[in-house]
Amino acid sequence: MTRDYAAEPLRVGVLGAKGKMGAEVCNAVEHADDLSLVAAIDAGDALETLTDAGAEAVVDFTHPDVVMGNLEFAVNCGIHCVVGTTGFTEERLATLRGWLDVSPGLGVLIAPNFAIGAVLTMKFSELAAKYYESVEVIELHHPRKADAPSGTAARTAQLIAAARAEAGLPASPDATSQELDGARGALVDDVRVHSIRLSGLIAHQEVLFGTEGETLSIRHDSMDRKSFMPGVLLAVRSVPTLPGLTVGLDSLLGL
């Protein structure tokens, strides 16, 4: 029998519930009439709490080191997953697809960034990429962030690099021949990415394009973690009807 989500709220569990994002997600789910928070789990808590509580979907904002274990448990238990945690390499995505192949009907949605403006920044950057000979990405975050570059910056660089490759563009021009280690940032698929960590910041990104006589800057700023919540709630409501692996919010936003 098909589950009628309109008649009964979707039962949601949150992993990383005491963290900066997890606490915000718990609050957002609690305030949504069509969702019910049935489990709030943090480090040291048993994952079985999810199944005991009858969770139908789980949201993971934990840590790159633990997210795969969490997802393996949830997928094995037939729980749909929405994932904001970073650290998803192609290898990890392939592993996930393998798990989902034997779990028909189950959905996992992973988004490097749930803020609408950040999703648009990635899309706009992908569109602009083929028109400029130079590009560099700067991401700026709070100093408690574990990973660098950010998942968003890595994804942005990959999208730009793919668009440049398709257009037949070579690497951005750069005459640097003497470099203090790290001064030119990290290379992600041939695109330079620079990571700033600064107290007072939350999550920010600027993509700089340049060609003869002009530059284009595309910038997004999340000044409050509430900026991620509309995207997270959209993903939670959508994931039960999105079987398989979905990466990014683009398709849910009609992009």
Ligand SMILES: NC(=O)C1=CN([C@@H]2O[C@H](COP(=O)(O)OP(=O)(O)OC[C@H]3O[C@@H](n4cnc5c(N)ncnc54)[C@H](OP(=O)(O)O)[C@@H]3O)[C@@H](O)[C@H]2O)C=CC1
């Ligand atoms: N996609 C997006 O839009 C966004 C993604 N992120 C990403 O989300 C992740 C979390 O970010 P943030 O909330 O800032 O980080 P926090 O460190 O504030 O929160 C993570 C929480 O997860 C807990 N945790 C650790 N291991 C487990 C586990 N095995 N099971 C359950 N909980 C666990 C941590 O506990 P403890 O501290 O005790 O280890 C902590 O409370 C990061 O990867 C970040 O990059 C962040 C913002 C937006």
Ligand SMILES: O=C(O)C1=N[C@H](C(=O)O)C[C@H](O)C1
């Ligand atoms: O750790 C964070 O804070 C953020 N992490 C995500 C990332 O690495 O891209 C999303 C956003 O930038 C905030």
